[in-house]
Amino acid sequence: MGKRSKTSRKGKKAWRANISSEDIEDFFEKTTRDALSGGNLSAAPSEDLFHVDKSHDLPVKRKIEKHRERVLRVDSILKKNPFVQLVPSSKPKLKKSKKTIVIEDKAPKQVQKSVGDDSVMADLWGDDSKGEHESNPRKIFKNPSIISAVEIEHPGCSYNPTTESHQDMLAEAVAQEMQKVYKTELGPAPVPLTIEGDTLSEDERYFLDVDNFSEGEDNENVENEVSEAGIKLKENPFVQLKPSSNTNLKKIEDKTPRQAQKSVGDDSVMVDLLGDDIKEDLKYFLEVGNVGEGEDNKDVKIEVSEAGNNVSRKTKRVTRVELNKRCRQKALRKKETKEKAKEKILNEIDSLPNILEEIAKEDEDKQNKHLRRVIAKQEVLKIRPPRLGKYKFEAPPVQVLLTEEMTGSLRKLKACCTLARDRFKSLEKRGILVPSKQIRRF
């Protein structure tokens, strides 16, 4: 039969009974076989399959070899000297051979260790190469002070100097000392710790007697308080008087505008007087007209009427001629102002080179000031360091021989015995140490 026998698929029950479980059974069979035989060998790498098992041997050998490998410090010290021969240890021959083998194997390590331990001197700069510069992690900031580490003294400080240079240095030393003296003299006088007292006068004794009455103190204090209160009450009217003085000032101020007003009134009176004069003149003309003949009288009347008309016109209206004059003058003024403006602009344009010269001069002055300041700063830095702490740097005194001390002989030279101070001051001067006024106590 090539084919499987067809099973009935009539219902669910019939169908389930005929499902084959052959694959599952095969898988289970394989896994049990692998577990019993030690795993699937096809997947394992060859390193795991083929290796030597040494786990049992390790502890015994290690314990033994540790003792044998140890080298005494004495031997490492003696190895430094190539002329000293090592003394062989007295041990059986079999172990000797093993020991020598072990030592030969690890000799370079021991040599390196001994070198490191016993600090044999080495050349720090033996491996100078540009590569190591790059390996240096940090560029160390160097002190930028211009002052040299060892400053050479002036030739006047020689033990047998020229007379001129010696006098120069003596003068300088004397000047320094005199400056100190002047500073102390011109400075403020110190505050005294004690002050002399004065003798007591009889009035003060009276006050002392007051304090002696212990019983009466309270009463007297009360009386004083009352008297003080009275004084305060008396002081009040003084306070009140002050605003009254202010009111007086205000009154004075009020009077002045009234006088001004009066003066204004006087001006109006003057105007009235002028009017009266004009009327009198008119009357005079009328009287003159009345004296003449009849025809003349008529002419006079006409003239009088015309005169009145003229007066009224002059005060009221302005003639065309004047208006025209005013227009012409305005035009002239405009032209003049324009011309003045033009002249002003031209003058400014002409003075431009002068302005530029002034600007250039100012710039030069600024640059010169800046240069001077920079140079002064540098020169100050040459003399002393910037202020680093609480105190400023003080230069040490100059070491010069006096004229009597100059003998020209090295044997008799009275030399400086405090060179440590000189070195210390030099370190302070270069800004390496912070100057301080530390005085040790014995």
Added chain:
Amino acid sequence: MPKHYRPTGKKKEGNAARYMTRSQALKHLQVNLNLFRRLCIVKGIFPREPKKKIKGNHHTYYHVKDIAFLMHEPLLEKFREIKTYQKKVKKAKAKKNEELARLLLTRQPTYKLDRLIRERYPTFIDALRDLDDCLTMVHLFAVLPASDRENLEVKRVHNCRRLTHEWQAYISRSHALRKVFVSVKGIYYQAEIEGQKITWLTPHAIQQVFTNDVDFGVLLTFLEFYETLLAFINFKLYHSLNVKYPPILDSRLEALAADLYALSRYIDASSRGMAVEPKVDASFSSQSNDREESELRLAQLQHQLPSSEPGALMHLVADNNKEVEEDEETRVCKSLFKDLKFFLSREVPRESLQLVITAFGGMVSWEGEGAPFKEDDESITHHIIDKPSAGHLYLSRVYVQPQWIYDCVNARIILPTEKYLVGRIPPPHLSPFVDNEAEGYVPDYAETIKRLQAAARNEVLPLPGVGKEDLEDPQNLLYAGVMSRAEEAEAAKNKKKMAAQEKQYHEELKMEINGSKDVVAPVLAEGEGEESVPDAMQIAQEDADMPKVLMSRKKRKLYDAMKISQSRKRSGVEIIEQRKKRLNDTQPSS
């Protein structure tokens, strides 16, 4: 509220973020002040000045980066470890457990500064450049007395002394010394090594004193660093000479306080190789101590090394190449005191003169055991003495004061010894560090030395009187006569005439000192003087007129301006000379 307002305690900006005060630094590092100072000195960190001092003008400011640099320093942890270890020792002593205390003291942890030196000075030239302070400090402490109060140990003083002698031995061997100046403070030296000028100050041979206003703890910290630095530099320098370092000295010479001589012998012996052995055997066969014998054997065996090494031939070739490459100045320094033998009297500063004389090629001996030759030696050429008078005089040698040697060294010639003889006040000791021509004023003795140098080099210097237009000045006539004589002597090229020339200079100086009358007399006596007058006049006239005629107006103005500045300088010099005259008048004895 301002635009960028930040409440206090929050983030900082500007100088406040970049600098911190010393107190803040101590808190940050969690150390005390002494340890902080030591770390700063050893690491080369120093306070800086910010543009704006935020906390006030009375505080010390450090850069934040510097403090971070200190924080990551392994030495900080090492110092803490040492501190805790010392607590253990103190506890053991407090418990009366002396045995444990002794055991702990033998195992104290120590620290090294080698890495810091490499860190601060990446190349050897950098280290040489910063060596001035180091040498001066080490020389100072070599002379200071040891004291418990200042924590200065005897061992340390001896170490400083050894280092200074090693350095001086190298200087004398390589002939690198260039200048010496003796001042009231001490003796200044200047040497030139690999192109770097190194200047240091050595105190005089008197007792140095501790003072109250100096913090010796700080100086000792500097000294610790400088000792290590100088040792490594000596190592490098000695190996450049193919000499082993540290040297093993003859203990006998050490006991006799002749360390410098022993070092010189060691260097010579080690550089030559086998040749020294028979001498050593012969001179020290009388010693009976086993210890000394064993040390001698070690020294001899070490001397064998350079010759037996496989690279010895290469070293010799390298040495020859180095010798060829020497400077001209080194050659001059090497041969200045050649073929001269010096004997130092007892009161003379021996170590200083020993250094100077050997650095310039001379041979030196002194009174006492272990010296290379004795006072009776007939071949001694100069006896250095500093007394008013000498007892027994040998006719074959010259008795000179020590200043003569220093002045010869600075002038680079052997000066005449007449002014430096015993019992006289020597001429002024001039400073070689001053450039006289730049300052404009030249002392008399400096000018004399210059003439002697010119005579030694067969040269004729321009005479100072030629520039003046004062034709009636008798000095001018003298100089004109001297020129002709000098030319004649130059043609002859004889040593005797050179000596005669020197005598003439001295005679002229004496004439100047005596007065004007004596100066006029030889001029009248000589017929040549009269003939030279018109020539000098004509030459002077031509020199004065020619430039002014040919110049344009602008250049003439410039020329006049230059003349004005020169006249100002000359007036300054004249003031100094007038002062000198006044001093001479007040002190006729000088």
